[in-house]
Amino acid sequence: MYRFVFTQVLSRFDPEDVHHLTVRALHLLSVTPAVKRLVHRRLAPRDPALRVRAFGVHFPGPFGLAAGFDKDAGCVEAMSALGFGHVEVGTITAHAQPGNARPRLFRVPRARGIVNRMGFNNAGAGAAARVLSRPRGVPAVVGVNIGKTKVVPESEAVQDYVTSARELAPLADYLVVNVSSPNTPGLRDLQAVELLRPLLAAVKEVADATPRRTPLLVKIAPDLADDDVDAIADLALDLGLDGIIATNTTIRRDLDAAGRGGRPDEHWNETGGLSGRPLKDRSLEVLRRLRARVGDRLTLVSVGGVEDADDVWERLLAGATLVQGYSAMIYEGPLWAHRIHRELSRRLRRRGVTDLREVIGLTATGADTLTGGNEGWRR
Secondary structure (H helix, E strand, O other), X not given: OHHHHHHHOHHHXXXXXXXXXXXXXXXXXXXXXXXXXXXXXXXXOOOHHHOEEEOOXXXXXXXXXXXXXXXXXXXXXXXXXXXXXXXXXXXXXXXXEOOOOOOOEEEEHHHOEEEEOOOOOEOOHHHHHHHHOOOOOOOOOEEEEEOOOOOOOHHHHHHHHHHHHHHHHHHOOEXXXXXXXXXXXXXXXXXXXXXXXXXXXXXXXXXXOOOOXXXXXXXXXXXXXXXXXXXXXXXXXXXXXXXXXXXXXXXXXXXXXXXXXXXXXXXOOOOOEEXXXXXXXXHXXXXXXXXXXXXXXXXXXXXXXXXXXXXXXXXXXXXXXXXEEOHHHHHHOOOHHHHHHHHHHHHHXXXXXXXXXXXXXXXXXXXXXXXXXXXXXXX
């Protein structure tokens, strides 16, 4: 039903207008306690085998909503009720900003992707903190993704991130430093280790000082050279970070765009970050490289090109403890996360697995301890 509605109705409207309408509808769900609790009981992951513990936080399921959808933290309860095991809000900046000029969000349906050049449009860290401090009617694991305010020069970037961290780290289950969006000029330059080290060290000092010590992760781009991926992994270990999120959107357009029907989408070459199916292979490559580099010493969160339970399963086997998605929800609809967790639960039961930890990293380590071997477990 949703695919019919999307094809015949939603796809005819501007994607950002549809997004704002969706956010408003989800906000109504969030402020309707009885409906919110009912939806949560029906759709949230409940199988004990799906539960996973990462950096000291308990997640009801491994699949969560990536940053970018809920920019101002207004949909946390609604998205948790719809079946996401966690919700990462943001990207949030220290100061409110409108983002880039519209149009800035484009569908590329043949490639099952999205191009965006939003530019961190959000109401600022103070506004997000006020929203996140409100009591919740349903359980929710919340990550907070912070980025650099556009008008702040690179020389003041550390203090800008620290300002956001002081506001938001006490309210987050985990905090993410985003230095990998292509839509803020100069932001990706901060991925250079000599610039990234003092930035992460300063934010970590703030996160460590919260009452519960907020776990800190860094989100990286898929366009990094392999040596740079290794360097950031080594830096994360050296600084004692809790994890790495891989990957953000890509500026490349030479990726395999399977499903484009032999001709490019209308908006394929729009300026901005490309997400969705074309990013799948590179995102998985970066995950595997990180796992080979750090083993299980860091929590790896895989995002990029995740469309269904097969993709989530593959990322878990490759070493991700948590998996995120966003773009495919535009094509799959509001029950997407619920369906993924339901299928993961069925797979675990078929294999007699009662603890998701038995699956994480199975193909990455080459272990062959489960019936059927690694090839059988990929399916």
